[in-house]
Amino acid sequence: MHVYGLAHVAAAGAAADTGNQSNGAEPAACRAIICTHGRQSKWSDYDLHPMLLHRLPSLRFLHPTHVQTLALDRMLDGQPTALTAETGSGKTLAYLVPLLHRLLSLPSPPPTAPSSTMGKQLPKAIVLVPNHLLIRQTAGTLALLAGNAAHVLTHPSDINNQSPPASPHAPLPSVLITTPAALTNHLHTSLPAFMSESGIQTLVLDEADLLLSGSYLAPTQAILRAVPRRAPNRPLLVLAAATLPPARSSKWPLALAQRAIPDLAVIRSSGSHAAPSTLDERFEYLTSTDDAHESGGTGGRGEALSARADKVLDILTDEQNDLRAAIVFTNLAKDVDPLAHYLRQRIDKEAGAWAQVYPMTSLPADSRDQLFTALRRQRNDMKPAVLVATDALARGIDLPSVNLVVHHTFPTDAVAYLHRVGRTARLGKPGVSVALVGAKDVALARGLELGSMGIEPSQDRILDPWPSSTRVTLVTIAVLYLTQVILAPPVQAAQVWQPEAIQSKAIAGVSGARAGAVAWNQRGAVVAGGKLGKARRV
Numbered sequence: 113m114h115v116y117g118l119a120h121v122a123a124a125g126a127a128a129d130t131g132n133q134s135n136g137a138e139p140a141a142c143r144a145i146i147c148t149h150g151r152q153s154k155w156s157d158y159d160l161h162p163m164l165l166h167r168l169p170s171l172r173f174l175h176p177t178h179v180q181t182l183a184l185d186r187m188l189d190g191q192p193t194a195l196t197a198e199t200g201s202g203k204t205l206a207y208l209v210p211l212l213h214r215l216l217s218l219p220s221p222p223p224t225a226p227s228s229t230m231g232k233q234l235p236k237a238i239v240l241v242p243n244h245l246l247i248r249q250t251a252g253t254l255a256l257l258a259g260n261a262a263h264v265l266t267h268p269s270d271i272n273n274q275s276p277p278a279s280p281h282a283p284l285p286s287v288l289i290t291t292p293a294a295l296t297n298h299l300h301t302s303l304p305a306f307m308s309e310s311g312i313q314t315l316v317l318d319e320a321d322l323l324l325s326g327s328y329l330a331p332t333q334a335i336l337r338a339v340p341r342r343a344p345n346r347p348l349l350v351l352a353a354a355t356l357p358p359a360r361s362s363k364w365p366l367a368l369a370q371r372a373i374p375d376l377a378v379i380r381s382s383g384s385h386a387a388p389s390t391l392d393e394r395f396e397y398l399t400s401t402d403d404a405h406e407s408g409g410t411g412g413r414g415e416a417l418s419a420r421a422d423k424v425l426d427i428l429t430d431e432q433n434d435l436r437a438a439i440v441f442t443n444l445a446k447d448v449d450p451l452a453h454y455l456r457q458r459i460d461k462e463a464g465a466w467a468q469v470y471p472m473t474s475l476p477a478d479s480r481d482q483l484f485t486a487l488r489r490q491r492n493d494m495k496p497a498v499l500v501a502t503d504a505l506a507r508g509i510d511l512p513s514v515n516l517v518v519h520h521t522f523p524t525d526a527v528a529y530l531h532r533v534g535r536t537a538r539l540g541k542p543g544v545s546v547a548l549v550g551a552k553d554v555a556l557a558r559g560l561e562l563g564s565m566g567i568e569p570s571q572d573r574i575l576d577p578w579p580s581s582t583r584v585t586l587v588t589i590a591v592l593y594l595t596q597v598i599l600a601p602p603v604q605a606a607q608v609w610q611p612e613a614i615q616s617k618a619i620a621g622v623s624g625a626r627a628g629a630v631a632w633n634q635r636g637a638v639v640a641g642g643k644l645g646k647a648r649r650v
């Protein structure tokens with residue numbers, strides 16, 4: 113475990129900021145994120161549309177990142193690709209660049225030709241994301257990149273509401289960014305006709321593991337079923353995710369996708385399924401007095417929350433000199449407002465009221481958008497911002513000024529942890545994560561901490577759910593010893609060796625519950641945390 117804080121990692125950040133410059137001595141972060149095999153690839157290495165070759169560097173995307181390099185050739189070739197790489201590594205641009213290249217390379221339609229039998233300018237590409245926050249963020253990035261070369265639609269109803277093209281000679285192609293449910297609800301039974309008539313060239317599933325699970329699954333599958341299967345109408349299909357387990361069972365996200373897209377190839381970066389290498393992770397184990405509620409004390413929930421809130425305040429105060437923006441994660445939406453209120457009151461009383469606190473669940477959408485814009489511009493005259501949020505902010509959100517993540521309550525599994533901490537330390541920049549660990553979180557935290565102590569090489573961190581058999585054995589023995597012998601209260605042998613919720617012995621052997629590994633049981637549910645004999649289904 114490293115306990116350095118923001119001041120310590122600032123120096124590393126200065127180096128990382130130059131990561132996309134082509135200088136001789138590459139900083140460590142550059143080696144991890146930007147460069148490949150000692151040589152930076154260039155946009156001009158790819159046969160990209162001239163507009164992109166001009167526009168990418170002018171937007172300060174000077175070189176492709178490592179994951180972009182890994183995926184570009186295949187995607188530009190139109191081959192279906194699942195791209196899984198660490199948080200903040202540039203997956204969005206990895207699919208937006210080929211999407212735009214294909215869009216811009218379309219032959220212009222004849223001026224009088226209707227763009228579809230429905231008489232509308234139908235989108236030529238669709239990006240599916242899980243929520244409204246990501247719709248807005250991805251639409252912003254695409255609009256920036258496309259300039260005035262494409263329309264960006266953010267709801268299927270926008271297809272009907274598009275204003276007529278300024279010039280009938282050059283109707284702009286459009287891209288729809290939406291959620292799977294919004295698309296299927298809007299189109300109902302006309303979905304197959306829509307998919308075949310519009311001539312969709314690219315279909316992207318961002319946060320693909322989420323879209324292929326839970327309540328997202330049915331609409332996503334309906335869309336995949338409606339995709340034309342044969343060339344030349346078949347679109348480029350892209351799945352992007354920071355966490356994408358392999359297809360161990362037919363119900364796992366990747367298996368579901370591969371059934372719909374049999375030639376889907378998976379590109380995994382070596383750092384995938386691990387926390388960013390530039391992240392400084394800390395775990396603060398609470399004593400039973402700190403955490404009265406957790407330990408069965410009489411103080412109850414309110415007391416426990418405020419004891420933890422004081423700890424959060426201490427962490428923020430310790431880092432205040434170097435803090436630009438922090439996200440404080442808590443598990444329940446109902447705790448966001450009281451926690452934010454408490455922090456705000458306390459910070460406002462301190463000299464200079466040195467930070468501005470925002471409760472994300474009750475912040476009006478306009479104010480949230482303004483805040484995000486300000487945080488993306490990274491203005492130096494802003495007070496540090498403290499965003500109090502649930503895991504709704506844990507996936508995909510890109511706010512480069514966030515240099516601290518605090519876990520007021522511990523995430524429920526290693527996947528949630530990975531996405532939370534990935535809101536900082538993005539693209540080789542430094543960041544700190546501090547987690548408050550209650551009694552019930554100790555097993556998961558210890559496992560995660562073992563990974564961050566560097567027992568495993570960085571690219572094979574313990575978070576990797578599919579380590580080699582040797583590593584599995586060593587890690588399992590170490591973790592079982594630590595958790596069953598040293599830490600855990602005595603349990604019956606039968607409970608340990610006959611876990612109820614884990615169906616595969618192999619998975620039980622990996623012991624996602626204990627090792628902090630991301631483990632999936634046979635039903636595709638994430639198993640992590642809790643006792644080995646009672647692995648929780650999350």
Ligand SMILES: Nc1ncnc2c1ncn2[C@@H]1O[C@H](COP(=O)(O)OP(=O)(O)OP(=O)(O)O)[C@@H](O)[C@H]1O
Nearest residue numbers: 173175176177199200201202203204205354508510
């Ligand atoms: N080639 C590039 N050069 C410089 N910056 C880049 C480049 N590509 C992407 N970025 C920046 O890197 C940051 C992270 O990118 P992005 O949001 O796509 O990460 P991600 O891999 O999708 O992360 P997550 O898994 O958290 O969604 C963004 O601020 C983006 O603008």
